Amino acid sequence: MKHDIRRIALAAVIPLFLLFILYLLKFLEVGMDWDFRRLGVYPMEQRGVFGIFAHPLVHGSWRHLLANTLPLFFLSWCLFYFYRHIASYIFFAIWIGCGAFTFLIGKPGWHIGASGIIYGLAFFLFFSGILRKHVPLIAISLLVTFLYGGLVWNMFPFFAKETTSWEGHLSGAIAGTICSLAFMGYGPQRPDPFADEEETPDEEPGDEDSIEDSIEDGVEPGIEPGAENEISVGKTDQPS
Known part of the structure; x- marks a missing residue:
């Protein structure tokens, strides 16, 4: 029980730290009257390259940040709980992949946010x-579908608002899908249903020869010469 609680708590460390950074930057931006939008991605221009790494840290408004807080925490926690040994690699790959694809396919303008x-x-x-x-x-797949299945519509320009970076959403979806394929052989795997079955040991070399030698000598293996054959009647073991 203590191990489970510790694992749950550890899975929340990085998501909570990330949210702390996001809110700290927003407080600084508002309190100091700064504008962090230029830390976002500006597609196909040199000034937007740094945004590939920094764009998830910046949000246009408190409403934007609050809307991303709960899903970012929950989905990040699921990643670090169920895929704890490879979660850091996946998170980093999605982060960079999302920014890179947005840089390539995004419309002109600053793309910001952790969406x-x-x-x-x-x-x-x-x-x-x-x-x-x-x-x-x-x-978890079914739970994600139930909670966030409606996100799919904001990946396409026909349904997304004009101010919404549907390219960023689509880029994240592409990066996540690629990671699911690239890391399929790593991390938790489906258990082998036959892994616990005991293997029957092979007969040692020479056993068959010794049996044949006994039969040729007129003595059945395991029975002493001159001894009466006894049949033991007892309770037989049943396979469990």
Whole structure:
């Protein structure tokens, strides 16, 4: 029980630290009357390259940040809890992949916010659970679908608002899907149903020869010459 509680707490460390940084930057931006939008991605221009790394840290308003807080924490926690040994690599790959794809396909303008990371995490958790065919991970896939299935519509320009970076959402989804395929052989796997079965040991070399030698000498193996054959009647073991 203590181990489970410790694991739950450890999985929340990085998501909480990330949220602390996001809120700290927003407080500084508002309190100091700064403008951090230029830390975002500006597609296909040199000034927007740094945003590939920094764009998830900046949000346009408190409403924007608050809307991303709960899904970012929950999905990040799921990643670090269920995929704890490879979570850092996946998170970093989604972060950079989302920014890189946005830089390539985004419309002119500053793209900011952690929404792309949220899409990346959601798509990774969904497809990874389905591909691994492991019951706990499939359950997470279904939960993500139930909670955040409606996010899909904001990946397309026909349904997203004009001020919404649907390219960032789509980029995150692409990055998350690629990660689910690239890391499929790592981390938690479906247990082998035959792993616990005991293997029957092979007969040692020479056993058959010794039996044949006994038969040729007129003595059945395991029975002393001149002894009466006894049949032991008892309770037989039943396979469990």
